[in-house]
Amino acid sequence: xxxxxxxxxxxxxxVLTAALSHGGDLAEIYVEDRCTTNLSLEDSKVEExxxxxxxxxxxxxxxxxxxxxxxxDDLSGRSLQAVARNAxxxxxxxxxxxxxxxxxAQSGLEFPIEKPFEAMEAQEKSQLLRDLDQxxxxxxxxxxxxxxxxxxxxxxxRIWNSEGRHAEDERNxxxxxxxxxxxxxxxxxRGVGMIGGQLGLELLDRVDPLAEAREAAASAVKMxxxxxxxxxxxxxVMNNGWGGVLFHEACGHALEAxxxxxxxxxxxxxxxxxxxxxxxxxxxxxxxxxRRGSYRFDDDxxxxxxTLLIENGVLREYMWDMAQARRANRHPTGNGRxxxxxxxxxxxxxxxxxxAGESDPExxxxxxxxxxxxxxxxxxxxxxxRGDFVFSVSEGxxxxxxxxxxxxxxxxxxxxGPEVLKEIEMVGHDLELDKGLxxxxxxxxxxxxxxxxxxxxxxxxxxxxxEIP
Amino acid sequence: MEYLRLVEELAERASGGDxxxxxxxxxxxxxxxxxxxGEVLEMSAADSKGVGVRAIKGGRMGYAYTSDFxxxxxxxxxxSAAALADSSDPDEFRALPGMERDLVENQDLExxxxxxxxxxxxDKVAFILAAERAALDHDPRVVATSYCSxxxxxxxxFLANSHGFAGSHxxxxxxxxxxxxxxxDSGQAAGLGLGCSIFYRDLEAELVGCEAAGKAVQLLGGRxxxxxxxxxxxxxFAGVEFLSFVANALTAESIQRGRSFxxxxxxxxxxxxxxxxxxxxxxxxxxxxxxxxxxxxxxxxTSLVAGGALxxxxxxxxxxRRDGTAxxxxxxxxxxxxxxxPAPTNLYLLPSSxxxxxLISSVDTGLYxxxxxxxxGINPVNGDYSVGASxxxxxxxEFVGPVTGVTxxxxxxxxxxxxxxxxxxxxxxxxxxxxxxxxxxxxxxTIGGT
Numbered sequence: 048x049x050x051x052x053x054x055x056x057x058x059x060x061x062v063l064t065a066a067l068s069h070g071g072d073l074a075e076i077y078v079e080d081r082c083t084t085n086l087s088l089e090d091s092k093v094e095e096x097x098x099x100x101x102x103x104x105x106x107x108x109x110x111x112x113x114x115x116x117x118x119x120d121d122l123s124g125r126s127l128q129a130v131a132r133n134a135x136x137x138x139x140x141x142x143x144x145x146x147x148x149x150x151x152a153q154s155g156l157e158f159p160i161e162k163p164f165e166a167m168e169a170q171e172k173s174q175l176l177r178d179l180d181q182x183x184x185x186x187x188x189x190x191x192x193x194x195x196x197x198x199x200x201x202x203x204x205r206i207w208n209s210e211g212r213h214a215e216d217e218r219n220x221x222x223x224x225x226x227x228x229x230x231x232x233x234x235x236x237r238g239v240g241m242i243g244g245q246l247g248l249e250l251l252d253r254v255d256p257l258a259e260a261r262e263a264a265a266s267a268v269k270m271x272x273x274x275x276x277x278x279x280x281x282x283x284v285m286n287n288g289w290g291g292v293l294f295h296e297a298c299g300h301a302l303e304a305x306x307x308x309x310x311x312x313x314x315x316x317x318x319x320x321x322x323x324x325x326x327x328x329x330x331x332x333x334x335x336x337x338r339r340g341s342y343r344f345d346d347d348x349x350x351x352x353x354t355l356l357i358e359n360g361v362l363r364e365y366m367w368d369m370a371q372a373r374r375a376n377r378h379p380t381g382n383g384r385x386x387x388x389x390x391x392x393x394x395x396x397x398x399x400x401x402x403a404g405e406s407d408p409e410x411x412x413x414x415x416x417x418x419x420x421x422x423x424x425x426x427x428x429x430x431x432x433r434g435d436f437v438f439s440v441s442e443g444x445x446x447x448x449x450x451x452x453x454x455x456x457x458x459x460x461x462x463x464g465p466e467v468l469k470e471i472e473m474v475g476h477d478l479e480l481d482k483g484l485x486x487x488x489x490x491x492x493x494x495x496x497x498x499x500x501x502x503x504x505x506x507x508x509x510x511x512x513x514e515i516p
Numbered sequence: 517m518e519y520l521r522l523v524e525e526l527a528e529r530a531s532g533g534d535x536x537x538x539x540x541x542x543x544x545x546x547x548x549x550x551x552x553x554g555e556v557l558e559m560s561a562a563d564s565k566g567v568g569v570r571a572i573k574g575g576r577m578g579y580a581y582t583s584d585f586x587x588x589x590x591x592x593x594x595x596s597a598a599a600l601a602d603s604s605d606p607d608e609f610r611a612l613p614g615m616e617r618d619l620v621e622n623q624d625l626e627x628x629x630x631x632x633x634x635x636x637x638x639d640k641v642a643f644i645l646a647a648e649r650a651a652l653d654h655d656p657r658v659v660a661t662s663y664c665s666x667x668x669x670x671x672x673x674f675l676a677n678s679h680g681f682a683g684s685h686x687x688x689x690x691x692x693x694x695x696x697x698x699x700x701d702s703g704q705a706a707g708l709g710l711g712c713s714i715f716y717r718d719l720e721a722e723l724v725g726c727e728a729a730g731k732a733v734q735l736l737g738g739r740x741x742x743x744x745x746x747x748x749x750x751x752x753f754a755g756v757e758f759l760s761f762v763a764n765a766l767t768a769e770s771i772q773r774g775r776s777f778x779x780x781x782x783x784x785x786x787x788x789x790x791x792x793x794x795x796x797x798x799x800x801x802x803x804x805x806x807x808x809x810x811x812x813x814x815x816x817x818t819s820l821v822a823g824g825a826l827x828x829x830x831x832x833x834x835x836x837r838r839d840g841t842a843x844x845x846x847x848x849x850x851x852x853x854x855x856x857x858p859a860p861t862n863l864y865l866l867p868s869s870x871x872x873x874x875l876i877s878s879v880d881t882g883l884y885x886x887x888x889x890x891x892x893g894i895n896p897v898n899g900d901y902s903v904g905a906s907x908x909x910x911x912x913x914e915f916v917g918p919v920t921g922v923t924x925x926x927x928x929x930x931x932x933x934x935x936x937x938x939x940x941x942x943x944x945x946x947x948x949x950x951x952x953x954x955x956x957x958x959x960x961x962t963i964g965g966t
Contacts, residue, residue, distance in 0.1 A: 092607060096600035099581040099853055100589070103564075116560040120583035126563065133561040136637050169603035177605075389562065 238266030243483030276458030297464025404474025475501030650725025707731025738920030755953030777899030
């Protein structure tokens with residue numbers, strides 16, 4: 048829809064002036080225009096087809112350690128003035144700052160869209176979901192249920208602040224996912240296939256979506272033959288890609304500056320120390336093309352960057368947003384993100400991954416006498432500040448004498464993220480990022496990517512079912 | 517234009533003559549204040565309004581929404597809803613409610629506080645600071661608070677459909693809560709205090725603060741007990757947490773989708789004779805009360821479980837048509853951005869006339885639970901239930917010491933059958949849905965400790 052009904056410099060100046068009328072150190076206005084479409088299929092029927100536009104603005108005023116925020120989805124001048132007055136209410140001081148002249152920030156990053164979402168009718172997108180459903184069911188008669196989902200999300204943002212910052216960004220996300228359920232007797236197993244990223248409909252030309260349906264079905268069917276997982280301490284090889292979610296949850300969050308400033312993170316005050324195996328280099332990088340966590344400017348208007356968090360095992364930097372950086376007198380790293388104009392930004396990961404090492408992935412598996420190979424992680428929980436985690440393994444195999452053997456089910460990995468980072472013994476040369484469906488929840492939902500090469504964790508507790516084979 | 521007229525006009529246009537359409541406008545104002553250690557950390561105020569259009573034609577449904585009320589955008593939203601309906605698959609049960617039932621008018625549900633809009637931000641800051649102060653002053657061992665915050669909302673909803681329904685409804689709500697942290701030589705413990713009301717003047721800051729402090733202090737020195745089977749007494753907080761999973765299993769959608777441990781149990785005994793569950797959309801001063809639901813169906817008082825027998829499910833129009841029955845008026849809308857879905861209005865376990873201390877003194881050995889934490893141990897399909905818990909140990913009907921770091925586990929169906937008693941202290945804890953429970957005694961639970 049027409050986005051030139053978003054506001055411009057003049058309105059922004061008036062709003063910021065009103066927001067600072069009771070004092071305050073800095074005022075900011077964040078304007079967003081977003082258009083999303085979601086189609087979902089279950090029972091072989093496209094049941095939900097929803098499209099929406101969300102347009103609104105939020106005004107934030109910093110005053111010492113306090114920040115006040117007000118937002119509205121009405122962009123009329125009258126409404127924005129009311130929002131500015133609301134945001135100004137808590138600041139009551141002699142401190143008077145002027146709104147400086149705006150200068151539009153430039154970014155060298157391009158995230159081009161070759162084929163915009165409008166290039167395909169909703170009916171064709173629905174047909175794609177029906178095709179995925181048929182392809183998964185055709186793969187094996189034991190596939191009894193398929194859920195497929197298509198979503199597109201175009202988000203345009205503009206930010207101005209009283210220090211003269213003016214930044215604009217556009218983010219386009221596409222996602223296609225298939226979940227297949229296979230059943231034999233009472234046993235039901237799930238398999239997942241997905242593609243997505245920061246790009247347009249060209250994604251569907253580049254990779255074959257039907258292959259994802261077959262992949263989901265194959266994985267669900269394969270797990271029907273799985274044996275109950277063994278329990279106890281053992282070596283675990285985690286394959287490349289999605290396994291990075293474990294480190295995202297169990298290490299990444301503890302490197303976010305709000306946990307650091309509150310002093311509750313295991314990494315507080317440890318910059319310069321060896322916190323991980325020398326084989327580990329952990330990066331957060333919002334500048335990568337086509338990745339879900341990428342942008343030109345974060346939601347504070349700070350340019351995105353490549354941040355070395357841990358370098359050869361040594362802690363180098365945390366992830367900062369503007370508010371936490373102001374509090375600690377540091378520079379923001381472009382990690383300020385918000386779910387929408389209805390929320391205040393907070394420090395968040397973007398695309399976070401462990402860099403490639405030197406080992407051959409096959410050698411890593413060969414080095415294990417008896418252990419577990421994790422191909423796909425399911426759901427999990429982690430204490431974000433301390434890093435204790437429990438993750439379920441949705442697709443895993445036994446390693447016996449250096450070879451993958453039987454598929455196993457019901458396994459979970461239990462441990463502590465920072466401890467695991469210290470113990471990693473081999474890092475593969477096969478770095479891969481996830482296939483484009485990462486969504487991180489920390490009170491607010493934001494799109495992310497995770498990634499890693501194949502890794503060897505020499506010892507970790509595997510929680511199996513009670514029936515030990 | 518006046519919003520009720522606008523939704524009527526849009527519904528008429530969106531139906532396109534041969535289809536059905538429903539249009540909702542929701543307008544809400546919310547404020548939030550978060551404080552810590554006597555200082556304001558964060559304040560926010562929000563004004564949100566938008567319009568959502570549901571179009572159904574030949575059993576195909578599409579939904580579109582916008583927050584922009586300019587005529588060209590509204591036109592585009594109407595045509596989007598129609599185009600999305602064309603792209604979905606037909607389902608014979610997909611339809612809007614007809615006009616077979618009349619609204620009960622002029623019943624004052626007492627869900628709107630006209631004074632709330634007159635309260636200044638300063639009043640709200642002072643209120644939540646007083647709650648924190650009360651917690652810190654309650655006992656010298658209370659050293660800090662966290663999540664100390666005040667929230668209120670004023671919501672107006674306008675709904676119309678192409679069958680001629682048009683109605684509006686307004687409500688308010690005020691919630692304050694905080695977690696008190698207590699510390700002594702034995703370590704640290706936390707407790708939650710909560711206050712909620714439709715009316716600002718009914719909320720008492722001291723009660724919220726003292727509740728949190730009292731709970732935190734009584735858990736100091738808590739330890740796990742030995743793993744054992746024993747009765748569990750759930751206070752209203754723990755009971756509401758349990759009932760929220762039961763409520764989810766009672767929605768027709770969960771059952772039709774095969775995601776409920778109550779599948780196939782309609783008409784059967786699913787609980788002890790002490791269990792009477794009611795959903796009442798007309799409860800006076802209820803957080804979930806309204807004259808009509810998110811599809812315009814009149815709300816009602818529905819007996820779900822009576823004397824332990826499962827009598828009725830929570831239905832919206834679609835799930836009711838699928839089961840060949842009538843909607844119970846349980847279609848909920850959380851915002852203009854989404855489709856209606858079946859969920860509780862005000863769902864509660866009927867209390868008895870027994871006092872809580874009588875109930876506790878009837879227990880020989882067991883755990884009185886004041887706080888539970890969902891650690892992912894709930895399986896809605898087979899009913900397995902396991903949560904982290906803390907509370908007080910009971911011996912010979914008396915509290916003998918605090919317990920922390922244990923799990924309480926059972927199967928929800930067995931737990932319902934094992935409800936041996938309920939007390940008279942019904943309390944609603946409207947954290948997500950408006951759900952209420954009195955203190956209840958559940959026999960034969962597994963307490964996981966050392």
